Amino acid sequence: MEASGHTGAGGAFLRGRIVSDGTVVENGVVAYDGDRLVFAGPYPEFSPQGRPEHDVPAGSILVPGLVDMHCHGGFGADFSSADEDAARRAAAFLHRSGTTTLLASTVPAPPAQALAALQVLAGLCADGLLAGIHAEGPFVSTECSGALEPAHLNDPDLELLARLIDAGQGQLRTMTYAPELAGAGELADRLTAHGVIPSIGHTACDSATAATALAQASEGLASAGFDGYSARPTVTHLFNGMPPLHHRSPGPAAACLRAAAAGAAAVELIADGTHLDPQTILTVFELVGAANILLVSDAIAATGLEDGEYGLGGRLVTVAGGRATLAGTDTLAGGTSTLLDVVRTAVGSGVPLPDALASATSVPAAVLGLADEVGSLHAGFRADVLVLTPELRLNAVLRKGRWLA
Incomplete structure (x- = not known):
């Protein structure tokens, strides 16, 4: 059972500055299908393959949950x-x-x-x-x-x-x-x-x-x-x-x-x-x-x-x-x-x-032994993503592929 207050699951991609695993991708994309990430990397290397873009504010920083x-x-x-x-x-x-x-x-x-x-x-x-x-x-x-x-x-x-x-x-x-x-x-x-x-x-x-x-x-x-x-x-x-x-x-x-x-x-x-x-x-x-x-x-x-x-x-x-x-x-x-x-x-x-x-x-x-599940933005990992402002304030939370209300 999951906590209430989630909004719809599915697949989409986000654009922003990625900070994960001690590295930074300035022009990055994070994409997910269901509760899994399917791409995290530079925008020029990304193919949407029919996934819609989930709009986030300009200048957003994308980080793991x-x-x-x-x-x-x-x-x-x-x-x-x-x-x-x-x-x-x-x-x-x-x-x-x-x-x-x-x-x-x-x-x-x-x-x-x-x-x-x-x-x-x-x-x-x-x-x-x-x-x-x-x-x-x-x-x-x-x-x-x-x-x-x-x-x-x-x-x-x-x-x-x-x-x-x-x-x-x-x-x-x-x-x-x-x-x-x-x-x-x-x-x-x-x-x-x-x-x-x-x-x-x-x-x-x-x-x-x-x-x-x-x-x-x-x-x-x-x-x-x-x-x-x-x-x-x-x-x-x-x-x-x-x-x-x-x-x-x-x-x-x-x-x-x-x-x-x-x-x-x-x-x-x-x-x-x-x-x-x-x-x-x-x-x-x-x-x-x-x-x-x-x-x-x-x-x-x-x-x-x-x-x-x-x-x-x-x-x-x-x-x-x-x-x-x-x-x-x-x-x-x-x-x-x-x-x-x-x-x-x-x-x-x-x-x-x-x-x-x-x-x-x-x-x-x-x-915790979860190094291949959470804590990083990589294809195959759980779709946990935070959208932050440049001041590191929280704008949105994606957990297991669902946006939290």
Whole structure:
């Protein structure tokens, strides 16, 4: 089943400036039939073969639909606590906002609630609205819990992990964990054996522990049959939820940067201008390269709505000036930007547009094992296309060959 609000499917072509896979085609064409792309390249090489032209404004930029690996909800719905209807509305809103492929992120909760949330989200995955689930915990550090409820955090518990994996019905794609906790190594091995990507985060570990954990996760993914970009772990929102990098105590961030620079890990960046300074965003891109960065939104229920009070896994969040914090504190509690907003902020920080887009499209698609399906504009790929203005504002969204209302 698809979200409502789509307008007609069929075949057509669009003309504009194509930005995909780190390259630019100034006078480009993207054509689709049904839910598949049939051409993406220079206009002089294109033959319409009877397809009509879908008019877009002059100066339009054509880019792949965005891929978000860390997103807690939107449009009033929190994926950790929403019922099926609310979760569907959030997914539809995110699709309309340009994120045509996403993981639904959950936060730690009492086991019964956590299991119920995974079951709801697994149903949306089966319907094609979500590409999988990201569990942010519960096996993370209380010392670096951030907006996560400390009462719901645990040392690794393989029995609970098995129940979470079962509830996810094969849709759990990645899990954030703290490698310094007792039993974390066995947890990581169990994750990779089940095809779940380990993501270190919300951790107070030292640099050596982080390096060892990333290496172990890489080996586990390779042994489990992952290949290419998929055979590497990720880092949950680098710099957030971990000690700051200090010259005498480098902490996990140093090891994560080294692993990313070597192509052995991919680091998430919430490049929304709130979680990271623009110079930090630019520095990480220049140090490790776009191919090793995952731009993420960390969007919460408030995304797409005005300032006010919202929920995040049962915790009250206050949004003021677009900045989300735990009520009564200054602790950041997710983001309120869409992934397209994040791309625009990264570009405003000095990151070249092709690089910022790659980190929000082809790189996460490859990490998720979807490198031949989404994240790029190529014949045979899913017909997911964004039409942007020269200022990177959203003009139109094509998802699976249907224009979203």
